[in-house]
Amino acid sequence: MSEANTVIPLREHPEPAHPEPRRFKVFTARQLDKITQLERLDEETRFAMRVVANVLPFRVNEYVIEDLIDWDKVPEDPIYQLTFPQKDMLAPEHFDKVAEAMRGGDKEEIDAAVADVREALNPHPAGQMEHNIPEVDGEKIDGIQHKYAETVLFFPSQGQVCHSYCTFCFRWAQFIGDNDLKIAAKEAGQLKRYVQAHPEITDILITGGDPLVMKTKNLRAHIEPLLELEQIRTIRIGSKALTFWPYRFVSDKDAEDLLDLFREVRAAGKHLALMAHYNHWREMEPAIAREAIRRVRETGAQIRAQGPLLAHINDNADDWARLWQTQVELGIVPYYMFVERDTGARHYFEVPLARAWEIYRDAMQQVSGLARTARGPSMSSHPGKVEIQGITEIHGEKVFVLRLIQGRNADWVQRPFFAKYNPDATWLNHLEPAFGEDRFFFDDELADMEG
């Protein structure tokens, strides 16, 4: 545990960035050799990177390489770990299999090895998509997920990429959409009809990939029809563009149009929440990133921050304290700390639940109440979002105290429950009920729901 009163270092606040347009230049696995910064790494490390980049997502843009990564701190640099593949992200047997095929040079063999390894990495975790596919007029709609009564998730097909990819994310396995306004309009129509058939829905969460990869005109085609609906109170947009491409809000051709769209949402009397994905305070340091935040806030939109706890990137309390404190100073509301699970490189990034809670608690102790709005550590699991509230001892038994902050059944929300302490557990399915019980309180009902 670190000192409770660790002083958060002051940072210089740079001049606001001039909105000079910047060309979006992106590198994928095939262009690894074109990234000059990698020349400082030895040949073996670069080969390992190519091996892993064949299996896990790799896409990184020039802004991230030049302005976010501190190359003097590589390989420990958190943004480097967030975006560049590392040898240990694959299990040794998986790594060797692909490496061997690559040394052999036979394209078919390489493809087969990559396909095998990917399959073993569970590209579609948690049955997320399979379980909650809704229907409109008897027709299944792929781009909608409706798990909690008041909020529907919407994945526009044009928003299934990101400005860079995070090494721990497997969502890239989703299809890549067609950039066509007609598709946007069709999906928007389905979403609107679905919402109208479900009066309990008040929130729409537009997510991806990253929906802000879309041109503003396509995003507008999704959002405008929703503004006519009285029942919709909040529109959320899940995005990492404030980190990976802040120019989206500042100097891109349709940046101003995007901010106007945000204003329109406000003018229609709805709350607009940009659910910003942040992993590290360094993402908020560049002047351009701060300018983007300022511009978004100026529209009346609220930025809320969420992100997973990850080994090699942010698994210490001081970084979380500074992340939350910086967010508060910039007018962003800390919202969730997640436990990461949906990942191909899980073993590389995972943090035991007991340790996750220690980090959370230790970070909370370093900040004032204004920065204590982040809930967590939270597991987005089958029954709902399960928060680790603490570790304690009750009548001689060491237990995790848990609660659901979201539930498949709203009646489960906020009920405390207990699991046997297990120092190695990294996910809910590793936990057993405490006090000799054989089921958690929601288990029977959950089983019924699944039929």
Ligand SMILES: *Cc1c(COP(=O)(O)O)cnc(C)c1O
């Ligand atoms: C987290 C989540 C939501 C939103 O829940 P809030 O607690 O309102 O932020 C909605 N749907 C799914 C599937 C989620 O995982």
Ligand code: SF4
């Ligand atoms: S969906 Fe989010 S976590 Fe996944 S690569 Fe894109 S920005 Fe990163």
